[in-house]
Amino acid sequence: MDQNRIGPAIPLSHFEGQAGDSRIDPSCMERNETIRRLKPGRPVMGPSMLKCDFGNLAEEISRLEDAGAEVLHLDVMDGHFVPNLSYGPMVIERIRERTDLPLDAHLMISEPSRWWKEYADAGCDAITFHIEAEPDPTANLAAIRDAGLTAGLAINPPTSFDRIEPFVDAADLVLVMSVNPGFGGQKFMPQVLPKVSRLRQMAGDRLIISIDGGIGTETISSAASAGAELFVAGSSIFDADDYGAAIKALTHQADIAETSAADGQ
Ligand SMILES: O=C(CO)[C@@H](O)[C@H](O)COP(=O)(O)O
Numbered sequence: 607m608d609q610n611r612i613g614p615a616i617p618l619s620h621f622e623g624q625a626g627d628s629r630i631d632p633s634c635m636e637r638n639e640t641i642r643r644l645k646p647g648r649p650v651m652g653p654s655m656l657k658c659d660f661g662n663l664a665e666e667i668s669r670l671e672d673a674g675a676e677v678l679h680l681d682v683m684d685g686h687f688v689p690n691l692s693y694g695p696m697v698i699e700r701i702r703e704r705t706d707l708p709l710d711a712h713l714m715i716s717e718p719s720r721w722w723k724e725y726a727d728a729g730c731d732a733i734t735f736h737i738e739a740e741p742d743p744t745a746n747l748a749a750i751r752d753a754g755l756t757a758g759l760a761i762n763p764p765t766s767f768d769r770i771e772p773f774v775d776a777a778d779l780v781l782v783m784s785v786n787p788g789f790g791g792q793k794f795m796p797q798v799l800p801k802v803s804r805l806r807q808m809a810g811d812r813l814i815i816s817i818d819g820g821i822g823t824e825t826i827s828s829a830a831s832a833g834a835e836l837f838v839a840g841s842s843i844f845d846a847d848d849y850g851a852a853i854k855a856l857t858h859q860a861d862i863a864e865t866s867a868a869d870g871q
């Protein structure tokens with residue numbers, strides 16, 4: 607662990623009395639180092655650790671660092687919000703000890719307002735929870751921001767865009783799910799792409815727009831053209847022998863698509 611790490615794990619005492627505080631710091635973009643690292647103005651790949659070899663976690667993390675990963679996406683599943691269980695804060699603490707990369711927690715859990723602090727305390731830098739788990743996420747997003755973390759809101763494929771629209775301004779990141787959450791290795795659902803385009807139209811360059819599920823070299827271009835910039839990829843990285851080559855291939859496709867979209871082609 608070196609001094610370049612985004613920030614120390616924040617002790618729980620730090621949050622006392624903060625949940626429900628609806629102040630939003632307008633200078634968040636300037637002061638939040640994680641936002642700068644997740645949104646450097648070019649496509650960023652976030653390997654989803656759900657697909658890693660958990661028997662060799664430390665080795666997997668160093669392979670990803672060597673491969674040029676810029677962020678680790680951590681899928682937390684509670685067996686209730688989604689029909690699968692993954693891992694929780696104890697495993698994330700161990701990951702935190704082994705890397706200075708930003709940790710982007712994707713909480714697929716019920717009652718995120720009750721649990722998110724545990725993930726902050728474990729050392730996560732960005733915390734994303736689902737609109738389906740918390741229909742009015744305003745206070746929770748504000749509390750995450752107030753804690754100095756990046757606040758994200760996720761939306762499932764069947765959920766209407768109208769459900770998140772009123773809360774986009776309160777979020778630093780919106781995660782558009784391109785599969786139904788719960789499992790890796792599913793097929794990309796292109797029908798979610800209009801949500802990505804609408805977010806980009808609405809929020810301009812202020813928001814980090816992430817897409818998660820079924821991202822590979824055949825699907826990343828359409829997501830990048832629609833306006834996504836943080837691409838979560840599990841199978842397409844972990845099923846490859848060479849993680850570096852996989853990340854490079856994804857980045858290359860996203861770069862081409864983004865440049866063409868910017869040129870209006
Ligand atoms: O959140 C999830 C699944 O619920 C994802 O982060 C997946 O784990 C991504 O895996 P692939 O679809 O890329 O295999």
Ligand SMILES: [Co+2]
Binds near residue numbers: 679680712818838
């Ligand atoms: Co995920």
